[in-house]
Amino acid sequence: MGNHSHYHHLKHKWLKKNKELHEHIVLKHKDISRSHRLKQHLIGGLMLASTPFIAATPAAASTPPIPVPTPVQSSSISRQEVAELLKEKLPPNVRPLTPSEEEDITSTLSKNLRIKVLPELHGIRLNRSYGLIGQEQHLPRFVGDSISQHFDSSDDATIYASYGMTPGRGAWGYFANSKAELTPEDNLREKYYIAVQTFLAPGWNEHVSEYKDFFKYRKMLLVNPENGKAIICDIADAGPGESTGKHLGGSPEVMKYLERVDGAQKGPVLYFFIDDSNATIPLGPLTL
């Protein structure tokens, strides 16, 4: 076994133990399972274990967790292996998956990425979970936002400024009321946003208000099945229109990470909801 394998072997084994210990506490102490404090302690422990490249200390385990935009190292297999697994399970053409295909694929992704992914959450689903993603522009985060002040660094500006900014706001309006009120979370929501066809979701017309609330900044896992790259995104816009032949859109940062920035500016992705009811899963790439 090579040295690098030592790390992966121990990581896999110890994370499995970590999960067992966590589940044991939840099951054994059902009497306080609704305790906010218990949840914080459990999440704190999980965050510590899933924080790979930060010099964390045991103190972090007792601190209420703050979702941070660091990559989550959650898997025990490589991206290539994810891609190979998906290749075996996906149909040759990009089309809506059958329920059994969805079940098979979500089970595979949940198991290997260690994140529970679902085609349907709280009884709500999108029109499909396998489709063509297209390039979107940046969204204005507040009144007066512009490309010249949109990026955290000059490197980001060099890479992403050329994609431009939409003249209108996202489906939920501005991310913040003003530049002064913009939080790091707002910033990440724009950076890793996707647009999905909310208006085609089964039941949309009958439950517009309820569905809007559900979809607003809802986190989803996107996977490029051709390279196994996965990223946690949030829904911040509705679209694209049916006539475009595309089924969802991604921010420039999302598209760049997934490597979906080929000449056609579109390509297949899988997209599923994640159960993040404790708001502990940060937006951004999953490093495998």
Next chain:
Amino acid sequence: MNIKKGTLFYSHLISLEKITIEVNNLHISKEEKEHLLNIASSNIHFAVLDVVLSHLPSEQKETFLEHVENDDHKKIWEFLKEKVENAEEKIIKRSEELLEELLLDIAALKK
């Protein structure tokens, strides 16, 4: 690289020296060592929580978690000494069991 000590109410009871040395002896990157030590710390934290909660009645579990949240070690130990018989021994025993398991996992790599 070392895990910072003295920051949790049970830190003085648990020696992380062995596991730190063994992980540091692995020919893996600094970041990988840090990640493994983070997981080990998290596992110990869960085990300690479990052992304490298992010896408290329902109505006192929340009080314990509140003291831990406030990081008031004096209050935590006053509480534990009153509510849990031989709390220190129980925490030491469970954490040592767990650390032994982790050390065996590392030892198995060398076989």
